[in-house]
Amino acid sequence: MPTNPIGNKALIRALNRSTVLNMIKTNDLIARAEVARRTGLSPATVTSITVDLVRDNLIFEKATGDSSGGRRPILLAINPHGGYVIGIKLTETQAISALTDLEANIITKGTDTLSGHSPEKVVEDLVKTVSSLLDQGGIRKKQLLGVGIGLAGIIDASRGVLRQSPIYKWQDVPLKDMLQKRINAPVYLDNDVNTLTLAERWYGSGQKVDNFLTITIGRGVGMGIVVNGRFYRGASGGAGELGHTVVDPEGPLCECGKHGCLEAYVGDPGLLRSAVEARKNVLLGFEAKTIEDLVRLANEGDPGARQVYAQAGELLGRSIANLVNIFNPSRIILNGEGTRAGEWIFGPMKEAIQCHAMPALASDVEIIIDRWGDDKWAYGAASLVLRELFESPVHREA
Ligand SMILES: [Zn+2]
Structure with missing residues (x-):
């Protein structure tokens, strides 16, 4: 936040400009008077800012709405091709x-x-x-x-x-x-x-949700935290390193150099390592060289591949249960390449959340598994x- 916004005209104008722009974006078609009413800015300020925004091509005016009697109100909308x-x-x-x-x-x-x-x-x-x-x-x-x-x-x-x-x-x-x-x-x-x-917050499953966590699984395990409608980043921007929370200090080596991090079990390299072990124990019917192999084997009914995912899902669910107890989020959104394993990982994960989170908090949280695409x-x-x-x-x- 700016240290001393008072008296800084340019800054105040910039703040007002994004406030007006955001109001128009959120409401699609909105009249100037309504923008003024909802933002608390004076009609003169709104008019002056919208003149600039029209000039900059960021919004356009549309004569529409109710024409009963007098003038048709002019509504404002974002110009998607303004930039x-x-x-x-x-x-x-x-x-x-x-x-x-x-x-x-x-x-x-x-x-x-x-x-x-x-x-x-x-x-x-x-x-x-x-x-x-x-x-x-x-x-x-x-x-x-x-x-x-x-x-x-x-x-x-x-x-x-x-x-x-x-x-x-x-x-x-x-x-x-x-x-x-x-x-x-x-x-x-x-x-x-x-x-x-x-x-997610702007265009996806986190819209209008003030307390949610985004958890990504794939090569690593990451987390984004939104508390009271704001991002939580921690003291120096490093908050959310869920992948490097410790499951077992005697566990396998993690890419961060420490042992037994969640990521060392749930991230792609960890899953493939577990697959090698399952193969040694003759649980896994075929060798899984890649994650795609492992998902295919699980889909085809290979008990070893399913067990690898079940273990990862259980550990992920336990960690999420801890997060549910700490943050009491209303939503947890799962994302990332690893979601392709589907129910083989998420079934055991959901069971573990129910089992380990406090019941009142577990019932408050909605688990959403996003449809994944590489362009996300x-x-x-x-x-x-x-x-x-x-x-x-x-x-x-x-
Ligand atoms: Zn680690």
């Missing part, structure tokens, strides 16, 4: 990207292989991804309002610095500044699970820029 944003999810090997309009409709998307792991190489690849999306979508550079980037790791979102990246082994890399200098457009950076949580990550990253546009900074987390 475009790009979202990019960085993985170990790829940049998965999408270009969307202001209503988060995907115009075009892409998947590019990274040419290396140094910060300079990754920035170079990002520059290429941005320009090829603009070309593919037939969008001019000046129509681009910003680029959002989501990736695993501990990220200082306010400074746009990647503090610690488990996948690239970077420390304190100012990725936002590096890319911004190259593309001359605003860049926003956040942890990939946070970007996904933001997309990129879509999440795009929401970072849209949020910047539509949400007033005072309503954002500190």
Whole structure:
């Protein structure tokens, strides 16, 4: 939050502008007088701000509504083509990207292989991804309002610095500044699970829900936390490392260097390790080289593959039961590539939640398993820029 907003005219105007824009976005078609009434801003302020927004092409006016007697009221709506944003999810090997309009409709998307792991190489690849999306979508550079980037790791979102990246082994890399200098457009950076949580909050299962958790399973296990309608990030932006909570200190080695983390059982490498053990015990009928093999075996009825998922589901459910007791969320949204295992993992997970959470709290929580698509990550990253546009900074987390 700004330290001293009083007396800072430009800041107040910027705040009012996003408040008005957000009101129009939330209500689709709304009259100026209604915007003034609902935001508490004066009619003169609303008029002056909407004149700017129409000039900037971000909203348009529509003469519609009731025409009984007098003038037809002029209603305001977001112009979806008033600008475009790009979202990019960085993985170990790829940049998965999408270009969307202001209503988060995907115009075009892409998947590019990274040419290396140094910060300079990754920035170079990002520059290429941005320009090829603009070309593919037939969008001019000046129509681009910003680029959002989501990736695993501990990220200082306010400074746009990647503090610690488990996948690239970077420390304190100012990725936002590096890319911004190259593309001359605003860049926003956040942890990939946070970007996904933001997309849930704005466009998905987290809409109008003030207390929810997003849990992603796939290569790792991540969590986004929304409490009282706000993101909870912790003291230095690292909150939500559910994957590295300890299940058994004597357990298998985790990628973080410690032993027995939840991720070491539920993440893809952990599942494949469990599959090797099940194979040794002759439980697993066939060798599972990839996660796709393991899911297929479970679907085909292989008892070993099903047991691997049942164990992972039980451990995941136990951890979620602890979260239910701590946060008392009304929703838990499960997401990520790992959701493809379906009921083999979620059946045992749901049982474990019922078994271990306090009954009154367990009955309050709705478990939602989202339909997964690979573009979801990129879509999440795009929401970072849209949020910047539509949400007033005072309503954002500190
Ligand atoms: Zn760990």
